[in-house]
Amino acid sequence: MKKIQILIFIFSIIGSTANAQNWIPDLGNDTYKNPILYADYSDPDIIRVGEDFYMVASSFNAMPGIPILHSKDLVNWTIINHIYTSLPLQKYEKPAHGEGSWAPSIRYHNGVFYVYFCTPNDGLFMASTKNPATKWSLNLVEKVERWEDPCPLWDDDGTAYLIRGKVCANELYLHKMSPDGMKILDNGKLIYKDLLKQPIIEGPKFLKKDGFYYIFAPAGSVPEGWQTALRSKNIYGPYEDKIILHQGNTTVNGPHQGGLVELESGEWWFMHFQSKKPFGRIVHLQPVSWSKGWPIFGVDINNDGIGEPVSVYKKPNVGKNYPITIPQTSDEFNDTIIGKQWQWHANPKESWFSLSENKGSLRLFSEKNFTQNGNLWFVPNLFLQKISSPSFTAKTKLTFKGDLAGDRSGLVIMGAEWAYIALQKTTQGNKMVVYKGEKDKCEDLTQELESFSLNSDTCYLKVEFFDTNDFQFSYSLDDKQYVKISRKFKAQEGVWIGAKVGLFSLNPNIQKSNGYSDFDWFRME
Structure with a gap:
């Protein structure tokens, strides 16, 4: 534990002064520094399909919407696509500041990639494709208001579920879906609400592991909150809760809302955001350990049973070393299509x-x-x-x-x-x-x-x-x-x-x- 703390301290000093023009998280010595993306990839979610990792993030009113980033090692990322070019609603022909896509989730099931998201004043959307680098099919699943942050789960028997939040309500709801994920089959059931222990709970991500249903959800507000884990043997609960990541003694405020992924090597990793004022919500990568059926995100530095964010850490074990890459920035405008780093403030024309x-x-x-x-x-x-x-x-x-x-x-x-x-x-x-x-x-x-x-x-x-x-x-x-x-x-x-x-x-x-x-x-x- 002391060696890890010394590493974190030394490389946080080095990392704070290096690469001012391009933020490069890969330190080139089998370690990385946080944030891995010093850019506004709000509400990140990730999956692994074979040796490939894919990440999506909120876009709000920016178009094309919901960028898709690709990586081979969770540290080096490039933008490969967007889920949609525009949203099929007249209101997005002009800047609809703060509206648009909130907190998408990405999943892979039976050879198909799925992305679910809500625009809280318009409804629940689902996009799908067999190749995330090509065109996605976008569908309005349910025209409804005040839903947010949906995430699907296909259970072992093939039954499809969707968990989601409710704007300003501090509540998590569970719905059954059709197997193809195209239709909501019921009114939903409130499965978690605790204003005292987990206020402002939102952004749930769903996982089944070792017989437990896990919901990973941020709580306590964006600038000052924490990451919570809920678990139950029954998908409808009741759910136990535990805080598994907080700021602790670090400078990383409000570490929460993100995606959890398991590597082929058996390691687990968590990507989350930190609210950083004009930079938006920048992205960090945390190691994950499991003990007695509960995960800890980051490192429990002060032995309080809750993880804290790391500044520098050993890179994920993906079995290979990959070249240093960063998301696109500069553009010579020599291509026939707009570079993937660019977005408009409304539906493009x-x-x-x-x-x-x-x-x-x-x-x-x-x-x-x-x-x-x-x-x-x-x-x-x-x-x-x-x-x-x-x-x-x-x-x-x-x-x-x-x-x-x-x-x-x-x-x-x-x-x-x-x-x-x-x-x-x-x-x-x-x-x-x-x-x-x-x-x-x-x-x-x-x-x-x-x-x-x-x-x-x-x-x-x-x-x-x-x-x-x-x-x-x-x-x-x-x-x-x-x-x-x-x-x-x-x-x-x-x-x-x-x-x-x-x-x-x-x-x-x-x-x-x-x-x-x-x-x-x-x-x-």
Whole structure:
């Protein structure tokens, strides 16, 4: 135990200073550091199929929705797909902040991959496929409100069940399903509720092991909660409960909500999130041990019978060593399809962009967004990706072809508060502008902070993001000498999602614009 604690301390110091531009959890010496994903993969769930691991996470209003990540060792991950391109409801044609997919679960049964999720104001959805890297079939199983966080279980006799939560109710319900998972067969039964011991219980994951039915569920709130295990010999209960992971003496607040997986080697591992303000809910990996029918997630460092998160640990025993990989970030826009790291803020439309009009560039059209003078809170065609490191520099090359005065295109850090640097067309020519905005239900709080004439259609834009959560913009005409904007900004998370970095092109006028901008590349350097 002392050796583990020394390892954790030494490598947490090393890991805190290394790889500032790209967060690399694989330390290259058969150990890894947490978080394994310094990015907003909220409510992660995982499965193993043979030698392959698959992870899904919440997307809320971001589209395409529910990313699928693949790994061979639980440490090195890449994005391989999304469950859906858009949600088949009119409300998602505009940014529906905080709505959309909550807490998906992924399972593999009889050769088919299943993902279940709820949009709490719309219903229960199920997606399925035989190959997770190809197109998924999306089905609305039940049109119902206030359901959340579903997870299926196929029992030994083939009977299908679904466990789920209820928004703001601290309750877990169990339903029978049709064997194909396409239909709910009953009204459901309340199987667990204890406001004193396990308040705010949600996000249940279902497992059967050694004759016990286990439900793994977070409780106690997102920023300060813990991970609970429930178990019973009868699927309908009654269930015993035990806290199996908490912050303890570590700096990892609210360690809970995630997925449990068994390796071919017999090891067990748990992936969960930590709420990290503008970074969203970043992902940690914990070893799992079993004793007397109960698991402990992490390491019981202070011998209180409850696991605590590890900072550094020996990598999972998967029998091989695999190359270091990280989820995609930079993009040269040389492909014929959008890179899998990118998401829009609402259901995407083909009219927003082109990868063929100017091959090797992403063309974003000056879409009309007249609400509150182009206030970004109401703009669906924001082209964004997750912040994926505690500090980074992002750059892009922009060629701007404005049509109407007010057309603008640029580089943004987006959240409930945001700021951007952009080229903007005026009646006298182009100008470089810096705007700051924040969400508000009544007033337009978007402000133009700085502007100056720029006699060029082409420029380079850069944002430096510091580990204090501050960021600063600059621009250049030659990608060598950059002029810094004196003002710094503070990043802020959105509704249930972390802040994002990306590109945009908009027209804040009531008239339609024929303007556009070509982004030659986007690089995290």
